[in-house]
Amino acid sequence: MDNTQTFQFFNRGPSPAVRLVFFAVLSLLLLFIDARYRYLESTRSALSVLVSPIQRLATMPGVLWQQAGDFFTTQRRLVEDNQLLHQQHERDAAQLLLLQALQQENQQLRTLLALPQRGELTTQSAEIVYAERDVFKRKILINKGANTNVLIGQVVMDDIGIVGQITRVYPWLSEATLITEKDHAVPVQVLRNGLRTIVFGAGDTSHLSLRYMPVSSDIQNGDLLVTSGIDGIYPPGIPVAKVVKIERDAAYPFARVTCLPVAGVDKHRHLLILSGLPKLPERPAEEPAPPQDMKTKQKK
Amino acid sequence: MPYLAPAHPEIQRPVSTSLIVLSVLFALFLNGLPWEGVWLMLRPDFVAVVMLYWCTHKPLRVGIGLSWAVGILADVADASLFGQHALAYTLLAFGGVMLHHRLKMFDLRQQTTQVFVILALTYAVYVLVHWQVNGYVVWPYFLGCLTSTLLWAPLSIMFQAARRMRVDRDH
Numbered sequence: 289m290d291n292t293q294t295f296q297f298f299n300r301g302p303s304p305a306v307r308l309v310f311f312a313v314l315s316l317l318l319l320f321i322d323a324r325y326r327y328l329e330s331t332r333s334a335l336s337v338l339v340s341p342i343q344r345l346a347t348m349p350g351v352l353w354q355q356a357g358d359f360f361t362t363q364r365r366l367v368e369d370n371q372l373l374h375q376q377h378e379r380d381a382a383q384l385l386l387l388q389a390l391q392q393e394n395q396q397l398r399t400l401l402a403l404p405q406r407g408e409l410t411t412q413s414a415e416i417v418y419a420e421r422d423v424f425k426r427k428i429l430i431n432k433g434a435n436t437n438v439l440i441g442q443v444v445m446d447d448i449g450i451v452g453q454i455t456r457v458y459p460w461l462s463e464a465t466l467i468t469e470k471d472h473a474v475p476v477q478v479l480r481n482g483l484r485t486i487v488f489g490a491g492d493t494s495h496l497s498l499r500y501m502p503v504s505s506d507i508q509n510g511d512l513l514v515t516s517g518i519d520g521i522y523p524p525g526i527p528v529a530k531v532v533k534i535e536r537d538a539a540y541p542f543a544r545v546t547c548l549p550v551a552g553v554d555k556h557r558h559l560l561i562l563s564g565l566p567k568l569p570e571r572p573a574e575e576p577a578p579p580q581d582m583k584t585k586q587k588k
Numbered sequence: 589m590p591y592l593a594p595a596h597p598e599i600q601r602p603v604s605t606s607l608i609v610l611s612v613l614f615a616l617f618l619n620g621l622p623w624e625g626v627w628l629m630l631r632p633d634f635v636a637v638v639m640l641y642w643c644t645h646k647p648l649r650v651g652i653g654l655s656w657a658v659g660i661l662a663d664v665a666d667a668s669l670f671g672q673h674a675l676a677y678t679l680l681a682f683g684g685v686m687l688h689h690r691l692k693m694f695d696l697r698q699q700t701t702q703v704f705v706i707l708a709l710t711y712a713v714y715v716l717v718h719w720q721v722n723g724y725v726v727w728p729y730f731l732g733c734l735t736s737t738l739l740w741a742p743l744s745i746m747f748q749a750a751r752r753m754r755v756d757r758d759h
Binding site: 307314331338342347349 | 679
């Protein structure tokens with residue numbers, strides 16, 4: 289290593305070690321600010337304007353491959369698809385009529401009982417630009433951003449269930465975190481009996497888990513979990529996951545429940561972004577803290 | 589095997605800035621391709637290998653500062669924390685700049701082992717930051733380090749050929 293410290297004829301600025309320390313400290317500072325305070329989102333979206341042309345270009349091979357595939361689909365497959373879709377549509381239309389009647393009825397009942405109405409959901413369709421580029425993360429980038437009023441916290445779903453939630457908005461793109469991301473939580477209830485719980489991502493592609501379910505709780509294989517709508521972020525009643533495995537071990541207070549997401553979390557290209565959720569009233573303020581301290585002191 | 593001999597016995601032509609810029613942009617492009625599943629695990633970090641190549645071959649033009657800036661761009665592209673790639677690439681560039689005299693004495697096979705150590709450190713830093721922030725480690729991520737190392741020899745040969753091509757054209 290000694291011969292790297294050669295005599296310098298010309299001034300080349302600070303030595304590599306000094307630069308290393310400077311840039312390492314700068315990176316650590318940025319890391320700290322970004323992880324702790326999230327102040328740098330505007331810088332990020334400004335820089336994303338530089339990077340996004342490359343990202344767009346990188347999606348081209350995939351898009352071309354898909355277009356080539358579209359071009360070479362056979363007539364027969366198209367006809368088959370068309371027939372299937374027609375049948376599906378007829379079945380759905382019948383259900384939809386029923387649903388409209390039910391909706392009317394529900395609305396009337398709610399006015400009778402003076403309950404707040406369920407809000408109409410507005411959706412906008414979006415397309416996945418690319419999916420999970422990092423082994424660590426379950427994130428996708430979709431092609432709607434601040435230009436179409438996408439907001440942080442909005443829910444992303446496909447035609448059958450919840451896929452994730454918008455976590456970052458760029459000028460023309462937005463980033464959605466999938467429900468399978470580790471520790472991502474969705475408040476749900478069991479459709480069969482209305483049991484409220486929270487479903488967490490397990491960090492691999494295909495699993496979700498229910499934590500803090502008492503061993504004695506009434507949950508069965510095949511139970512459908514739908515959003516409970518309690519948090520005011522997810523609209524109520526949208527399918528999230530299906531229970532596939534329950535391990536009850538008397539040694540632990542909680543049962544271990546594994547679920548599979550209902551939606552094709554890592555399958556589809558086209559998604560819906562839900563917006564215009566009804567605003568919930570503000571959460572009442574917490575009790576003032578000092579009296580609690582008094583109580584604990586008294587207990588001691 | 590002419591390429592396995594110690595590199596560049598002849599006087600080197602200057603590398604044009606456009607070659608450096610284009611290679612880095614192309615590496616960012618390759619990193620951005622829609623990799624999935626197993627392929628994502630095996631994906632080499634093209635940007636890291638390209639930056640390491642330039643840091644070892646042109647340490648006066650591509651150094652720690654530039655690597656840091658490229659790391660910031662990679663952070664934006666990957667939606668990782670600000671400074672995560674930047675920190676890793678800063679260390680990578682430091683390793684490259686410190687080793688650039690030594691690497692020139694070796695043939696490609698010996699270079700590969702040295703490069704592996706630097707890349708492993710880079711990956712380790714990246715994982716360390718992730719572990720500190722999120723509290724868990726994804727071990728298969730280190731597979732990318734192996735494939736990145738394997739990329740070193742073909743990449744060096746390719747850049748050598750590209751630079752020789754420019755010389756031939758000038759005659």
